[in-house]
Amino acid sequence: MKTLRVPEATVTRLSIYSRFLERLDRHGITTVSSGEIAEGVGVSPAQVRKDLAYFGEFGTRGVGYNVKDLMKYTMKILGLDQTWSLAIVGAGNLGFALCTYNGFNVRGFYIAAVFDNDPTKVGKKIGHLDVQPLANFPEISKSENIRIGIIAVPIRGAQEVADMMINNGVEAILNFAPVALNVPEHVETRNVDLSVKLEILTFNLGFRSAQSL
Amino acid sequence: MKTLRVPEATVTRLSIYSRFLERLDRHGITTVSSGEIAEGVGVSPAQVRKDLAYFGEFGTRGVGYNVKDLMKYTMKILGLDQTWSLAIVGAGNLGFALCTYNGFNVRGFYIAAVFDNDPTKVGKKIGHLDVQPLANFPEISKSENIRIGIIAVPIRGAQEVADMMINNGVEAILNFAPVALNVPEHVETRNVDLSVKLEILTFNLGFRSAQSL
DNA sequence: AAAGCATAGTTAAAAAATTCACATGCTTCT
DNA sequence: AGAAGCATGTGAATTTTTTAACTATGCTTT
Structure with missing residues (x-):
């Protein structure tokens, strides 16, 4: 199995991204780019992409991320698909x-x-x-x-x-x-x-x- | 002027050391080593010494640190010498x-x-x-x-x-x-x-x- | 259908933080 | 007074994290 240590800072940011996505979703926004996430939470776009890359590919090149989907993925990763x-x-x-x-x-x-x-x-x-x-x-x-x-x-x-x-x-x-x-x-x-x-x-x-x- | 950027993690730990020292002081302990601080707050001894080194030399080789003094120094550094x-x-x-x-x-x-x-x-x-x-x-x-x-x-x-x-x-x-x-x-x-x-x-x-x- | 554009994913470089190891210097004991 | 012991302070090495640059790909428009 590919064992890839995930930095705690990445997990911290993932939690923050996740909450931000939730907020976008509540506002009816369906698509978001790494740059917009970065801007919204105060980090660099590269950081956002890098963080997500630990866990898979969630976006569409040229387009960005589907807000609802990415929100679900991040929550799943964080173990929040359960109560x-x-x-x-x-x-x-x-x-x-x-x-x-x-x-x-x-x-x-x-x-x-x-x-x-x-x-x-x-x-x-x-x-x-x-x-x-x-x-x-x-x-x-x-x-x-x-x-x-x-x-x-x-x-x-x-x-x-x-x-x-x-x-x-x-x-x-x-x-x-x-x-x-x-x-x-x-x-x-x-x-x-x-x-x-x-x-x-x-x-x-x-x-x-x-x-x- | 010597401009030396202090990592935020160092400041965070300094705050934690400071509180730990306060506690030692309340218990009447007068001297402490980097190893004891490290053990008490859950980091490595080298980390403790390195963190303190950003701000000066506060210990005595072969002995350790004076609890009261180091507590005062850390509080001063953190800006807590005022209300x-x-x-x-x-x-x-x-x-x-x-x-x-x-x-x-x-x-x-x-x-x-x-x-x-x-x-x-x-x-x-x-x-x-x-x-x-x-x-x-x-x-x-x-x-x-x-x-x-x-x-x-x-x-x-x-x-x-x-x-x-x-x-x-x-x-x-x-x-x-x-x-x-x-x-x-x-x-x-x-x-x-x-x-x-x-x-x-x-x-x-x-x-x-x-x-x- | 092809070209162009925009943005994700990835690799490499840079920077930052941590750990290691040892020289230094104080203290104590003989 | 000298030697031994011990814990600090520090420069170098290592590891980790971040940033930047590049590549690849999917969408849109013509």
Whole structure:
């Protein structure tokens, strides 16, 4: 089998292209060129073509790409031709926001359950969900076929939650706690760190002044 | 002047190192090696040293780095030796979560104001803040010296909000709407896209199965 | 039907980022 | 004081990623 490592940056961009195509489709646009995609998402046309080339040939020379088709292909590649059930652990403000965030549903994610071990939160309603005690995780993750977990607890609890998830069959974790999780090799994790991007901005604001000295 | 472009990945990691050092410091640890930092944040020791080398020599050969000092240096480099006033536009769930998120204060960010033009939201309290109508942005951004704006509105409103921010002196924008903003060259923007990382996970879950066919 | 045009796909070159390996220099121990 | 040990800092090598240039192909128009 042809084993071709796909750069993570390519996957990231694919996700962005995919969303952009969705938007074009909603606007009734049927055809798009690599240049237009590039312009729309802020990369180079060559980059767009190169990224897509990892996965096949999706366009028509001289014409461009069929929006609907390419959208479907990209979603398929990203594994979004199925619905993924998610479990969120942590029903604080962040957990709450994630639960009510609409962007997930649109992309085929379904938040199946929210957990917290704070007794003042357990039982509270978030949208159509009741906040569950952590003790219910094994049962629910099984019945809902949870393969992806989201950690929205403070640093101190994050590793413990991760371990618990993994013990219950979770294969991938999206971690909002700013800490590197220690996980077995077969488990995928990615961190979302809300202040990193902000600090890139402050770095650049400062660096620019330094440059002009 | 020595002009040395610093890779964005380096800045990203610097932010992560910085937070890790903060944590070590809170635990009373005074000295740390590149290897320990690397282990703690999940990169290679050489990477840590290389990243730091862009900015100077902060360690002692044979010993390592002084935690407190390196923490201060990294924060200084990131521009966090001052308090940054932020304005959030969008008081939906995400805006709310961002307002109440504690991680920002810790790193020297201060949320000075929240805006929304939904009349049902204006005037509501989020923490100590009243949600302001967008019309108040010019006045408040001036009096609070807002240089960084956060966009937490849906796609459709994002560009308009960005334009408005820029017209009022905002120099950097953190954008949570999944769309590429069109901004003048002197304005820095970064997007935070909550579903991209999730889609990297689903890609990897699927790709792994594909590999083992 | 043929020619021209536009854009995808591909290969090669360039640039960027990471890793490697070692020389350097501080600290400690004898 | 000297030697040994250890971890930094750095220049070179490697790998990865991006950019650019080129080629091929399908559509449209004449």
